[in-house]
Amino acid sequence: MNRYDEHDQARWVPEPPGDPERGAFERDRARVMHSASLRRLAAKTQVVTPSDHSLHSNRTRLTHSLECAQIGREMGKILGRDPDLVETACLAHDLGHPPFGHNGEVALNELAAPCGGFQGNAQNLRLLTRLEAKVLTEDGRSAGLNLTRAALDAVCKYPWTSDTCRVPGVPQARDGRPYCVYPDDAPIFAWVREGTPDYRVSFEAQIMDWADDVAYSVHDLEDALHCGHVTPEALRDPEERLEVCRLTREWYAPDADLAELAETFARLVTDPIWPARFAGPFVGGLDDLASLKRLTSSLIGRFCRSAQDATREAYAYRPEPPAGRHSADLVVPRTTRLECALLKGVTAHYVMSREAHHATQALQRELIAELASLIAAGAPATLEPALRPAFENAPDDAGRLRAVVDQIASLTDVSAVAWRRRLA
Structure with a gap:
């Protein structure tokens, strides 16, 4: 029985048929696997910084994502879901994390308050549908990796905006209630959720979320x-x-x-x-x-x-x-x-x-704040070329701040330090 119809396999920007021997979700998996955002996770914090050589066995966001993908793929297959679809969600679930892990997320959320805040889960959707270059719309804008509707929905484990995130049954996180979409990404989110009951998390997203919990709870203990x-x-x-x-x-x-x-x-x-x-x-x-x-x-x-x-x-x-x-x-x-x-x-x-961990985190937050000031002062020249049009074409200060935040979020732990040193 085919559990995924044309609606599930649709893409925001229609594309010609691909290799008939590859399914739509296999193509999604390959796009995430070959993305720059996934590669950057190799130098992003999981619990402790990847550069701490005294912890020679510690995970990075990349190794965690690969381990999560292996667990999720097997669970998805056993539970009758498409394994490529679940694996794609697992590989993509942490792409939006900034340098220095959740500590960096807290720092960026404070800095981004004038433009709606920062949330790693919302940054996931932004990367997949806007920032990661793969497919362009007819008017030359980026459609990100242009994944299928089902794949994007499987990444959204908190399918609501920051304005509607007080959902019954969703616990208050230590640093705020989680959500999966910023207000200016609402159009693509509406397309992803077309025909879906409000706040309903897909089966695949639930499998991904549990695989994530299992992977990091067990491997961080190891x-x-x-x-x-x-x-x-x-x-x-x-x-x-x-x-x-x-x-x-x-x-x-x-x-x-x-x-x-x-x-x-x-x-x-x-x-x-x-x-x-x-x-x-x-x-x-x-x-x-x-x-x-x-x-x-x-x-x-x-x-x-x-x-x-x-x-x-x-x-x-x-x-x-x-x-x-x-x-x-x-x-x-x-x-x-x-x-x-x-x-x-x-x-x-x-x-x-x-x-010692708290002291390190304080220094990391200071670095991110200083880096934001340095990038904003010299923008758009201080932004990477692909992000400069968003800053130049932004209608207001909030839009320009969002471009700066997108730039910082894309950096690794190591490159954030290097950028601060270079721009200071």
């Missing part, structure tokens, strides 16, 4: 154990675990109480999936490394199977899974969500809450 920020002994200490539970509730699970989190955490860390070798300190030998990889694989399998089994049971996948991109929801059991949130809490407590 990195933290590998580099010594987290020790097996700490995870066995009830008092240490309680501190993690407190931060987890504050940042990731506000609907859970401490007793529930503590009980869930205790069950998780005493599960047989934890290697027996972790009874002592992690020293990085071959046995330790192999044990850590087995733990990583076990946790990913645990989280994915739980969601897959619950979803198939809820929708009675007999004889076929539900058709339609908005006909079903991914079902993740509460205990599984809490376990995943607790792994995020471990990294948050032992890595993101360190004083």
Whole structure:
């Protein structure tokens, strides 16, 4: 049964038929895979900066995106969705992140307040439909990668604007409620969501979102154990675990109480999936490394199977899974969500809450503010050639500021430092 019709496979700018042996979503995947925006993620922060050589195993946004794509593709296939479509969404889900990760996002959101703010998810859609050069409209404007409607919708895990983001059931994030579109990108967003119930997140986007959670919760824990920020002994200490539970509730699970989190955490860390070798300190030998990889694989399998089994049971996948991109929801059991949130809490407590990490973040925010002033003072000459027309043709100061913000968001951690040095 073909679950995707012409409406799903339509593109904003109509294109001649491509290779008949390649599907529309295969073409989408290839476009994201070969994009400059994806390559730049290799030098963008995941949790700690890629240039911190003391953490030689840490992930970047690119490695995280590739890992997310592998998890999402397999889940999509098992749940009866097009695997290329889900993989495309996973590869594209972090393209809008600026230099220095979420810290850079906070800094840019403050700077961009006069033009509507900054949100990495909204920047994703902007990149895919406007900033990443691939296809031009008849009047010479960029249509970005010109992905299919289904692919763009699968990237929109918060399908509403900043003005309409107070949606029931959507939690308040630590740095504001998330959204997926800026006001000046509303026309393409309306086209993407044509025929879709308001605020309804596609099945593919839900799979992508869970694959994202699984990938970064498990792999960030792996990195933290590998580099010594987290020790097996700490995870066995009830008092240490309680501190993690407190931060987890504050940042990731506000609907859970401490007793529930503590009980869930205790069950998780005493599960047989934890290697027996972790009874002592992690020293990085071959046995330790192999044990850590087995733990990583076990946790990913645990989280994915739980969601897959619950979803198939809820929708009675007999004889076929539900058709339609908005006909079903991914079902993740509460205990599984809490376990995943607790792994995020471990990294948050032992890595993101360190004083040295906070000091580094403060310097990064200062750099972004200074860089914005330097670029704005010399614009349009200080902008890359592809972004200069947006600044020159902007009708007001807000439009010109948005062009400056787009420029900064495109930079990597390393290039942001280099640009500040060059322009100062």
